[in-house]
Amino acid sequence: xxxxxxxxxxxxxxxxxLGADNKDVVVLDADLSKSTKTHDFxxxxxxxxxxxxxxxxxxxxxxAGLAAVGKIPFASTxxxxxxxxxxxxxxxxxxxxxxxxxIAATHAGITVGEDGGSHQSIEDIAIMxxxxxxxxxxPADAVETAAxxxxxxxxxxxxYIRLGRSGVPVIHDENFKFIPGEAVTMREGSDVALIATxxxxxxxxxxxxxxxxxxxxxxxxxxxxxxxxxxxxxxEAARKCGAVVTAEEHSIIGGLGSAVAETLMEHHxxxxxxxxxxxxxxxxxxxxxxxxxxxxxxxxIVDAAKKVMAKKK
Amino acid sequence: xEQQKIASLQERAKTIRRYIISMLGEAxxxxxxxSLSAADIVTVLFFDTMxxxxxxxxxxxxxxxxxxxGHAAPVLYAALAERGFFxxxxxxxxxxxxxxLQGHPDMKKLPxxxxxxxxxxxxxxxxxxxxLGLRLDGGEQRVYVLxxxxxxxxxxxxxAAMAAGHFKLDxxxxxxxxxxxxxxGPVDVVMDVAPLPEKWRAFGWHVIEIDGHDIAQILxxxxxxxxxxGKPTMIIARTVKGKGVSFMENQVGWHGNAxxxxxxxxxxxxxx
Numbered sequence: 001x002x003x004x005x006x007x008x009x010x011x012x013x014x015x016x017x018l019g020a021d022n023k024d025v026v027v028l029d030a031d032l033s034k035s036t037k038t039h040d041f042x043x044x045x046x047x048x049x050x051x052x053x054x055x056x057x058x059x060x061x062x063x064a065g066l067a068a069v070g071k072i073p074f075a076s077t078x079x080x081x082x083x084x085x086x087x088x089x090x091x092x093x094x095x096x097x098x099x100x101x102x103i104a105a106t107h108a109g110i111t112v113g114e115d116g117g118s119h120q121s122i123e124d125i126a127i128m129x130x131x132x133x134x135x136x137x138x139p140a141d142a143v144e145t146a147a148x149x150x151x152x153x154x155x156x157x158x159x160y161i162r163l164g165r166s167g168v169p170v171i172h173d174e175n176f177k178f179i180p181g182e183a184v185t186m187r188e189g190s191d192v193a194l195i196a197t198x199x200x201x202x203x204x205x206x207x208x209x210x211x212x213x214x215x216x217x218x219x220x221x222x223x224x225x226x227x228x229x230x231x232x233x234x235x236e237a238a239r240k241c242g243a244v245v246t247a248e249e250h251s252i253i254g255g256l257g258s259a260v261a262e263t264l265m266e267h268h269x270x271x272x273x274x275x276x277x278x279x280x281x282x283x284x285x286x287x288x289x290x291x292x293x294x295x296x297x298x299x300x301i302v303d304a305a306k307k308v309m310a311k312k313k
Numbered sequence: 314x315e316q317q318k319i320a321s322l323q324e325r326a327k328t329i330r331r332y333i334i335s336m337l338g339e340a341x342x343x344x345x346x347x348s349l350s351a352a353d354i355v356t357v358l359f360f361d362t363m364x365x366x367x368x369x370x371x372x373x374x375x376x377x378x379x380x381x382x383g384h385a386a387p388v389l390y391a392a393l394a395e396r397g398f399f400x401x402x403x404x405x406x407x408x409x410x411x412x413x414l415q416g417h418p419d420m421k422k423l424p425x426x427x428x429x430x431x432x433x434x435x436x437x438x439x440x441x442x443x444x445l446g447l448r449l450d451g452g453e454q455r456v457y458v459l460x461x462x463x464x465x466x467x468x469x470x471x472x473a474a475m476a477a478g479h480f481k482l483d484x485x486x487x488x489x490x491x492x493x494x495x496x497x498g499p500v501d502v503v504m505d506v507a508p509l510p511e512k513w514r515a516f517g518w519h520v521i522e523i524d525g526h527d528i529a530q531i532l533x534x535x536x537x538x539x540x541x542x543g544k545p546t547m548i549i550a551r552t553v554k555g556k557g558v559s560f561m562e563n564q565v566g567w568h569g570n571a572x573x574x575x576x577x578x579x580x581x582x583x584x585x
Contacts, residue, residue, distance in 0.1 A: 049446065050480075058472035061435045065442020068420075068428060069377075071449070073442075087431060089469070093439055097420045097429035182469070 004167030008106040010142035011163050012037025013073060014149040018046050027176055028063055028075045034074040034124045035165075056081045060089035060103070068101040072153055072290075075101060079108035079121035079162060082278060083128055090238050094158050095131040100153045103128075106163040109249035110277065110294060111174035111199065111287035113166065120282030126254025128160040129227050135159040135180065136226040138248075140201035141171045144224055147178030155180065162198065164249075167286045169202045183230035189217035192305045193237035193244045197223045197256045200247035200275070200296065218305060229259050235267045243308040244272040249291075252276035254289040271311035318361070319528045326356040326393070326528070331584045332391035332404055338577035340408040341465065343416070346567040348388040350492040350525070351459060352553040357531045359392040367397035370424035376454050377443050379428045381436020382490065383417040383462035384569070389426070390414050398425035398491055434467025435459065435566045437487060441477045444485040444545075451474045455539070457489045463495030466504050471516070478517025485545040486519075486538040492554035492556025494565050513547040557584055 019025050019041055026048045033039040033051060042049035052059040054076055063073040075082070081089070082105040094101045110120045128136050130294030135155055141144040147162065152159040171186070186201065187208050194203035201222045208218040221237050223230065236246050246257040264270060265295065277294050291297055317379040330354050335341045348397070359365070363376040380389045387407065394401045405410035418433025428439045440458035446452045464470065477485055489509065493500045500506055510520045519541045523530040531550070538546035554568070555561025558580040563571075572580055 026446070044532070047449065053472075053479075054465065054478060055469075055472035055572045057435075057469040058441075058476055061438030061469070062445065062473070062476065063443035064435075065379075065428070065439035065444075066446040067442075068439065069443045069446035071446045089435055089438075092432040093435045126582075166545075 004169055005142035006165060006167050007139050007142060007145040007163040008037045008165060010145035011104055011149060012040050012108070014146040015041045016044050018149060018153055019048065022071060022072065024072045025153060026050065026066055026071045026073050027058050028052050028073055030054055030059050030077040030078055030081065035055060037112060038061070038064055038076045038216070052120045055090045056241045060086040061093040063101045064093040064097070064099045067101045072222060073101050074104050076104045076106065078119065079105035080119055083121065083124040089128060091131060095134050098157050100156055101311050102159045102161065104161045104163060107165045108162045109164055109199070110248060110282045111163055111164055113290065114284050116284040117281040121253065122251045122277045125226055125248070125250050125256065126258070129254065129259065133243060134227060135156055136162070137224060138162045138198040138226055139167055139224055140198055140222055143170060143172035143176050144178060147176070148224065151180045153179055164199055166211045168199045171202050171205065178224065181225045181228045181230055183233040184222040184224065185219065186222050187218070187220040189219035190240050191217045192309050193219045193221060193241040194247065194305065195223060195237060195256070195260055196242055196247040197226060197235065199249050202280045203296070203298045204230050204247050204301055206233045206298035207305065210298060211305055216305070216309070223256060224254055226259060229263060231263050231267070233298040234260055234263050238264050238268045242270050242312045244270055245308055246272070247275040247296070248269045248275055249255060249296060253280055263311045271308045273308045286306040318368050322360060325360050325518065325558070326353045327584055328357050329391045329395060329582055332394065333387045334403070334558065334572060334577055334580045334584065336387055336390065336407045338574065340571060341358055341403045342408060342571050343387055344384040344569050345532040345561060345572065346494065346554040346564070347382060347385045347461060347490065347492065349389050349454060349556045350554045350562065351385050351490045352556065353526050353528060354459065354488050354531055354550055355388045355491065357528060357535065359396050361532065362535050363457065365396065365423070366461065370398060372453070373542045374454060377427045377456045377509055378442070379436045379440040379441070379443070379456070379458040380430055380571060381458050383431030383436070385411050386414070386416065386418050389418055393423070393425040416478060433461070433464045434469040437470055437473040441473050441482060441485060442575065444477070444482045445480060447450045448482065448484055455484050455486065457486050457488070462491045462493060462500050462506055463503070465489065465506050466519040474518065481543050482545045483542050486535065487545065489547060489549045490552050491549055492552040492566065494563070495556045496568050497566055509549055516520045517544055519544045519546040520549060521546065522549045523551070525552035526556055559583055
């Protein structure tokens with residue numbers, strides 16, 4: 001059994017290491033530090049941690065001010081509040097002036113679970129992707145998260161990092177190289193391309209195993225950077241396989257599936273299916289139950305892969 | 314000496330007002346009322362209070378100014394040009410395609426603009442973030458922010474007020490341009506923000522009330538803010554919207570309308 005670590009855990013741990021190496025790093029939270037895992041940063045560097053209380057709009061614009069005087073702020077809260085409640089602060093006070101703010105949003109997607117639809121952010125990738133100049137990272141595991149946090153601190157400008165609540169399998173070893181904007185081929189194949197992001201990468205890998213047992217060789221492309229999208233890798237995958245399935249723990253509207261569809265439509269249209277939440281809100285349940293309920297399992301990817309292959313010319 | 318300084322600042326404020334009228338006349342759109350009401354405060358900040366180096370606009374040791382009521386951009390641009398951040402001729406490019414003088418301040422385009430503003434209610438948060446960051450580095454720099462009275466209807470302002478009080482940011486000084494007019498009418502009719510001193514005090518601020526067109530009072534309030542320890546200061550400045558131009562004073566219609574050529578002429582004569 002592969003080890004499971006929540007990406008928010010990896011975020012909290014890497015933040016502490018980053019804080020030791022870079023004194024300009026400051027962290028803000030909105031009364032969720034124990035859940036977002038910024039708590040450890042606070043314990044290590046209390047001077048550089050600001051608990052802003054339950055006031056996300058103010059937190060985002062405060063982060064903008066900190067960036068304006070040379071700090072590298074990581075503003076953390078749940079994805080639904082970060083991107084929903086404070087959208088316009090992110091747009092006008094962070095993205096528009098291209099300030100060096102990192103928005104680390106945890107508890108994204110339906111796997112936040114029992115808290116229900118009000119807390120299940122399935123729109124955040126779309127919301128952040130539309131902002132000019134915003135980099136959008138969706139790490140697939142703990143290793144990728146740590147690397148994304150490092151990379152975010154190096155990037156000059158706004159970065160959104162999407163993290164989850166529940167444990168996810170570790171899919172990378174210590175040799176993994178994270179290059180912002182560069183998708184990772186996790187598995188070669190030429191029958192169908194499974195293009196996944198975040199926690200759906202491990203589901204895509206599992207789906208590829210199942211397909212292989214049936215003689216279908218699926219390529220698995222891990223898109224950890226939704227924006228800027230690795231257009232070259234996406235088009236190459238479509239060209240090579242002639243059929244594409246995207247998978248994301250997000251609405252099928254506006255996220256990875258949309259980004260890939262837009263790209264392929266312009267450069268190399270092929271039959272395509274999108275795995276994701278289909279224009280509905282989430283609901284309470286255990287993460288695994290919800291993934292099944294909303295059609296986000298490896299079996300769903302397998303099913304979609306076969307359907308999309310049948311449409312190949 | 315003090316009288317001389319005041320007279321000189323009054324003269325400077327008049328110059329700033331003339332620039333505001335000229336640039337808005339040329340642009341054909343923009344916000345004269347709230348630019349004119351803030352002119353005296355902005356003049357004192359840029360020509361007496363703040364440590365700035367126009368030749369080196371990003372000098373780390375500088376004080377910061379955030380125009381939270383970003384629609385009053387003309388008063389900021391006029392002050393920056395007069396202070397030497399850019400040529401005065403450029404003021405006449407306001408709001409035109411390709412200009413660094415955007416309809417609302419854009420920090421990425423124009424040196425001297427410390428924060429992109431215009432969406433009301435966000436500037437105090439940003440100024441507070443600057444004050445937090447500068448204090449963290451042990452700097453002597455101070456942060457000044459100018460808010461509108463209608464603007465404080467935004468909930469985020471009170472989130473920021475709460476936080477600035479909580480963090481005891483005594484390097485942060487806010488001005489409230491209390492001209493009592495917003496787009497839809499008098500502030501107390503649209504959504505009454507009074508009583509303001511009590512509200513800011515309740516959030517842990519030191520509050521000073523002044524006449525926002527009295528240079529001596531503005532100077533004294535800033536000194537009092539500087540010597541106030543352990544809390545941020547809010548200077549509530551009673552002002553007149555459209556101040557200095559007879560036909561604009563206290564007229565709600567001059568919130569967001571540019572003067573026509575003959576009105577520009579008359580206004581400039583009054584401000585001569």
